[in-house]
Amino acid sequence: MTFGLQLFQFILSGLTTGSTYALIAIGFSLIHNATGIVNFAQGEFVMLGGMFMITFHSLLKLPMLPSFFLTVLSVAAIGLLLEFGPIRRAKSKEILILVMITIGASISIKGLSMILFGKNPMTLPPFSGETPLILFGAAIMPQSIWIFGITVSIVLALNYFLKKTTTGKAMRAVAASRRSAMLTGIPVDRMILLSFTFSGALGAVAGMIITPITTTSYDVGAILGLKGFSAAILGGYGSMPGAVIGGLLLGVFESLGAGLISSEYKDAVAFLILLTILFLKPSGIMGKGRLRRV
Amino acid sequence: MGKKNKIYLLAYALIIFLVPAIWKNNYHLMVLNIAALNIVVVIGLNLLMGFAGQISLGHAAFFGLGAYLSAIFTATFGFPLWPTIILAMVITGMVAYAIGIPTLKLEGHYLVMATLGFNIIIYILMIQLDGVTGGPSGFPGIPRLQVGGFVFDSDRKIYYLLWTISVGTLLLSLNLIHSRVGRAMAALSHNEIAARCAGIDTENYKVKVFVISAVLASLAGSCYAHYITFISPGTFSFFYSIQVVTMVLIGGIGSLWGSVFGAILLTILPEILHAVKEYNVLIYGIILMVVLIFFPQGLFPVVAGIFRKRKDEARSGMELVPGKGP
Amino acid sequence: MPEKVFQQNQTILETREITMRFGGLEALNALSFSIAPHQIVSVIGPNGAGKTTLLNAITGVYSPNSGEILFRGMPISGLKPFQITARGINRTFQQVQLFSNMTVLENVMVGMHPRTKSGFWDGLFHFASERREEKKIREKAETLLDFFGLLPKAYWMSAHVSIADQKRLEIARAMAGEPELLLLDEPVAGLNIRETEAMGDLIIKLKQTGQTIILVEHNMHLVMGISDWVIVLHHGAKIGEGRPEEMQKDSRVVEAYLGT
């Protein structure tokens, strides 16, 4: 294989994983915009997505499509419960405490998953076979096509929802200013609940589409969360287009790093990018600096 | 520091140093020795959480950095013991500085992810750089702690050394929070804008507190390595970071006495419960959530409240529970 | 409180064409003015006129998109809030921002931060110099609390004192930084008539020590009663300035208030 072709191959596979990072990053942004919380459990949603899909599809032998929607519903419900239970019931509303509650939730989900699903890595069959397609001489797995397709559809649908529907506009109003939104009579609590539910659903999808490629296990949540977060920072924290661009870029950087340097240190790439961006341009590629009111 | 704290500290030190005389079981002393080191880490972490309003999920990595740097420099290169421990603290401090500068300049919780990432990287390095670290099977044969030819070669002997370090850390930290700098830190963790407008260089303080906190973890890590004489990556995984965060929360954010309580409780409790290892992670997760949801001030004020009379309630809140005190 | 030494130059603060934009909104629009020392200068204007934004720009909480701010002839735009405080500008907030986890006394002690210097090592070891400074801080804080009538409540948690006391405490904390210029953002908002009068007396008392004060206030009775000079903002721009009696009669000012 020529070097150019190899590079192309790395970029393609980077865009594939990058798409899932984008979905995770969007999840982070939704919750952050609504509440100011870094939802540490975001990565666990992704892990649960993979695990539930394996349970419904591989273990209970349900067909692909029902399994897919059941998984989305289940993880969305877990997202909803996280907000409705721990976050809402918390005596202290300090951000520090709330962030830490999501850390606690993340650890609990991980601990429970270890008991329920065991410690071994598990995988899913690809959605439609494993015969690679050839594009300009590079091999693309059908699963990658699925990943691109699903990610693009979700991003478009979410964009439509946020820009065109009343509920979506209300969510954006809450993100812009919680106080003004409350004064306008927008049910802020419900919008926050919605952001957690959506983040759960997004995590579920990310987990389901990536598991056939990367496999999953009970403990992948933290690292996936870190990557989604880094992607969000790279693109500009809180910005939707930023999340997508950041996710794709991070995927490509990581894939190039693994391919050209060493795959053992692949996970270090996200961290280095995170620190570099915070150092050089904390508002990210698409972000605008925000001012806090006094 | 206030008279009350001085009396508490004296009583505490007295009890601590009487324990080995009464307690004959060496295994129990070992558990207490680990508790002494955990206290050092937890106090450091609490300075960060309670006085800079920031969370670190990478303290296992700083603890591990201290342990491995100590092991490598003394066992592999034959450096002298105490200078090495200090060198490890300096290096760890510089690493923390490098992480803190970009993340703490910003308002918000960027540090939590950066330290998580750092923990993951350090863990990868401990396993991958097996030529230097011994890889997954660990690093054996680390020289024991000694002072002027006196080797601390039993749990009982080392008890006094580790607890001196532990009590010393508490003393200095109590001093710090009851000073101009401590007040500034308490202010910035509570109301950053007001603190900045009151003339406090909040970024600088946050970075400094983070560095101190990492340096304390490094010190504890070095002591751990020279005490157990064998280290392996498993000890320094992300889970230890979670454990120390939980200890801080149980004791109460911003309460140093609470940290002592939290660290001792959560070091001893698993030994008593002999919890099945499988449930460990889940149990910590649930403890974290329950404490955070229902007792955001930690369990220590609840427990202490049972013993304390209510008479001096109205007086200064900074005396016993600074930071987020009621 | 010690009398301030009178200065020779006639402006202590000057803004030159400062503009502050939030998205499409110009909260400050090429605003220029200058302020003479040892006076009470009030900044008034309808809600959303940009008064708080102006204070935020002066104290470095926001950095203006363009323009310059000079304090005692030196540019301070671009400095961080703590640096500006160190140079001698201190403020209060429209919504009280106390350290509510601390006592009244401790709040004032924090305020002395820029004028004291014990560092980390002093804190760790409580050296003799640190203990001396700490004693000095405590004594001076008590003197200040006495001036503001808060000494009896020195050991109360600051969250537990009345709103009027909290507002006074905020001023006391600001004064602990020994500012040349004190910025007050609506110090009587939420106070009853008697408390408002007391606050007015307090501000006058501060002025008598030589303190320069910029007062942002909606209470026209107070503004007209105690100000030496009044600046009127509307939509981020200055629509008039002058002596209180003049401003009271100025048609543009009346229009701005009635029109919105």
Ligand SMILES: Nc1ncnc2c1ncn2[C@@H]1O[C@H](COP(=O)(O)OP(=O)(O)OP(=O)(O)O)[C@@H](O)[C@H]1O
């Ligand atoms: N951080 C911010 N982000 C966006 N817009 C802001 C911000 N701060 C102020 N504004 C806007 O700038 C304008 C001026 O606000 P400012 O708070 O300065 O008014 P004000 O004169 O203090 O009013 P009030 O008398 O109600 O306190 C308002 O329209 C406000 O909504």
Ligand SMILES: [Mg+2]
């Ligand atoms: Mg205002």
